[in-house]
Amino acid sequence: MDLTLLNKMVLFAKSPQQGGLTLLAHTQQVADVISIMAGRHGFNRRLARIGALLHDLGKAHIFFQRTVKGEVGDDERIISEPHRHEISSLLFLPLFDKKDWPILIEMVAAHHKSALGDVRNRGLIDLVKRNGIDAMILRHAEHWEVWSAMVKPVVEHKDFKVKFRPIELDEAKTALLFAHDYCYRMKYGWSKWRGILMAADHFASEYMEKAAPLVRTFYQVPDLTYYSRKSDLHPLSLLRADHRSRHTFVIAPTGAGKTDFLLRRCRGRVVYTLPFQASINAMFVRIDENLNGKGEKRLPKEQQTDVRRAHAASKIQMRDEKGKWVEEEISLQRNPGASIKITTPHQIASIVFGISGHEAAKLDIAGCDVILDEVHVYDDMARAMMLELVRELVKLKCRVHIGTATIPTSLANELIKVLGGNRRVYRVTFGKRALEKFNRHEVEKLQDEEEALKTVEKAIDNQEKVLFVGNRVGTAQQRYEWAKKQFPNLNILLVHSRFRRGDRAVLEARISEFDKQKGPCLVIATQVVEVSLDISFDRLVTDAAPLDSLIQRFGRVNRRRTYDTIGKYQPVCVIAPSQTDKDVLPYNPDVVRRSYKMLPNGLLRESELQDLIDLVYGEVAIPSIDLHLAAGNSAPLRTLCHRPKSVLIDALEIEGALCVRQSDSKTYIDSFGEDRQNLEIPVPWRSIAPYARAWPRLETGSYPTVIPDDNYDMILGLVLKTAGGNQTVPTTNRII
Missing domain, CATH: 1.10.3210 (Hypothetical protein af1432)
Structure with a gap:
């Protein structure tokens, strides 16, 4: 030149x-x-x-x-x-x-x-x-x-x-x-x-x-007076939210009004976290419509509260100086200063592990109100990570508000300690008499898949609205194909996390339609329905899972509290876990089997749930992850540095990679922001690892892997096949 x-x-x-x-x-x-x-x-x-x-x-x-x-x-x-x-x-x-x-x-x-x-x-x-x-x-x-x-x-x-x-x-x-x-x-x-x-x-x-x-338009404190609505049906709505304690810890049944109460406790900008990426859309729609209205009643743009979504980090794969494949995680801060940011703990956990972007994340979240909603922290690494996350949020002068339906007593006590003790925490629990008013489920234990399918058939014949939940995407896809053959004229919907984000939003809207319709219908899903989806069915049929997860799934049945529904019970059917450990994945097999054993075969009393949880989990052990912490004693992080890889993905065990269809590639490159996000398909990294060399990555946005169009079906979602057949690739991922 x-x-x-x-x-x-x-x-x-x-x-x-x-x-x-x-x-x-x-x-x-x-x-x-x-x-x-x-x-x-x-x-x-x-x-x-x-x-x-x-x-x-x-x-x-x-x-x-x-x-x-x-x-x-x-x-x-x-x-x-x-x-x-x-x-x-x-x-x-x-x-x-x-x-x-x-x-x-x-x-x-x-x-x-x-x-x-x-x-x-x-x-x-x-x-x-x-x-x-x-x-x-x-x-x-x-x-x-x-x-x-x-x-x-x-x-x-x-x-x-x-x-x-x-x-x-x-x-x-x-x-x-x-x-x-x-x-x-x-x-x-x-x-x-x-x-x-x-x-x-x-x-x-x-x-x-x-x-x-x-x-x-960012950095505005949201007006949350909408959530000051009161109802005798939702006891938490009757409690004052101006308690002098800085932090909040609420243990209450589904339907008690936890979400509204936690939002009423907020004083500044809000970071609302949910354990599942796939739940973000539903909560976003819920809060956005609460504050900004919908349809003809929607507020003008200039009057709307800034409610945004922040999806998870994406791993970037590259070669090191010796040609070896290595990975780096980047915490994508697409929405600095949003009035309300809805995300996952994974997104903000960069502040704990010091991966790329941790300073930007700390700067954005400092001083905010952080809601940790239904955080499942029972797996060892995730439990330790969540405690360290809360510890870091306190250092950043955040107000932390934790809400959950279930949590082991020993873990709750540990979280209270990290928050600064009882004097710093507004702790809300229900007494036995109040809890008894939330009894609404009768447990039926099923022996195997065959009995589960027969139960679904009988329920549909009885004109029931049925929710059929599996622990794996592949299982849910197979059940959907069975149901389409078995009930050719029935409204059937398949919902899991491996759809394009934009398609998932459509599916979630359809779930609401199914929820409201009269007559039989069938929704087949994975654990994505556990959190934030405000749906209510007549019957649940589900794979066995840890007790806390099962309780969340139960909450999708007989969910609406009215004066007429109090004292009425609906069936929740749980399939016995396999005696082969690998068949119980992605969960801890021992925990799943203990959970199934502890469940009553009959009325599930809310007042007894805490004792059941403690029997399942016992004294919660907190493993040390000091070696991985940015501010740990073992290997503290130097200023102007970040770590190329952390235990972040494995600790939370959530979708750590993103895909886009080949036909969406050009649109993805040419667009930005939420237009890009709507084309992304979240997936566990290990699920697409076998294809890493064959499928290219886009060098823009979240660096998604480009999948052939044949691997994506508008009804089934992302379908990963083995080299020799049509079986989907199994995953041990915690949240799918």
Whole structure:
């Protein structure tokens, strides 16, 4: 390439596949967003803006410009020394007052890569350790005299009003050396400045020219007076919510009004977490319609409460320096400053483990009201993680509100301790007399699948609305195919997590229609129906599961509390667990068998549930996960660093990967925000691992795996087949 031609070229920040933005346009967008965020968080706006100006100036480097324009082939990329644009950006530090350098370095030096311990050893400190300081500086200042002056139009743009001057190479090298030494001396902790730059950069990249107008509507405290409604049928609605205690812990039956009560306890912006990703849509619709109305009664856009969804992180697969496949998790903060953010504990648990984006997550959640609704924390690692999450939320001055229908007594006591003790927690439980009014289910124990199918047939003949729940997606799909043959004229619906998010929203709306209709119908589902779906059926037939999960499933039957339904009981039928452990997966086989054994064969009394839970789980053991914690004693995380991988996915055992159909690929690339999310199919990473080499990944958005259209059915959802047949690939994933 003729280097003199570079002076006539437009500098690009993004490839054509990522929007083709110029460096000036992207810098302006990041600066506009960070300026608003800085004001909301009490940061120095001037420093925030010049950090945004500096953060990508290194993209003017010749190698980056050739790369972004597609001029660097694979062979050249492999043999070339690594180049990181954020490191080249630090060469421009002399344009700014030296007293501002420490904050600017914190914003810029590691806004993509961990300064140390990057998964591909491309952080600033990593590169110096590998190649030496001289080689690192030489690579990132290569052809400095040619490209450094090209940033002048960006620096001197009226939006920034910074005076550009030529920087001698030695002065630039000295600045980069200073930046390296500053990063190297950083102690354990986290940088709020790195967090705000990463949040602004990600948000601006996602929404581009729409980013600043969007973020101006954020950071508003929601008006939750809607939830002050009262009813004798919902005892929690009669309790005052202005208790002086900072935190909340509610144990109450389904239908007691937990959701409304927890929302009434909130004073600021709200982060509402649910244990299942697949439940997010339903809760989003519920709260959005509560606060903003629907149909003709929907409020004008400018009067609406900002209710948003934040789906989970996506694993990025890449090769390390030796060509080995490695993974990195990125916590996607699509919605900084939302008035109400509905998400999963997985999304915010980056603050515990220190994976990429943990500073942005901490910055966004600090001081918020965090609702942990129906958190299933009985598996060892998930239990320990949840306790550490609560501990971190308390450090960030959040108000924590926990609501659950069931929880082992020993675990409840441990959570109260982490929250600061009884004086800091508004603890709400029901007495025996109040609980007896919530008796509504009669348990029928079934011996096997054959008896379960006959029970469904009989219920449909009796004109009942039936919910048939399985523990695995493959099981639910097989039961659906059986039901379509058995009841050709019946309304039947299949619901599980492995549908496109947009399709799931449609399915959930149809569940509501089934719920309201008269006459028989059949909904076949997985555990996704356990939480947040406000549905009520005449009968449940379900696979055996841990007792807490079964109680959640029971709550979908005879759910509506009216004066007429109190004292009336509906059947919940539980299939005996297999004596073969692998057939009981994804759950702990011993817990499932104890749960089935403890269930009565007859009326299930709410007043006895706590004793049953304690008998099933006993004294809850809390395993140590100190080694994995960002603030742990065993291996604390250095400032400006993040971990490439954590126990996060395995601890919560939820969908850790995303897929899109081949036919949706172009639309996914061309869209952003919720339009992209609606095309995504969440799936456990281990389920698609056998196809990792055969199926490509998109290098944009959440980096989804592209699946053949034949592997997605609009009725069955994602269908994963083994190489030799039509059997779906089994998974031991906890939440499917």
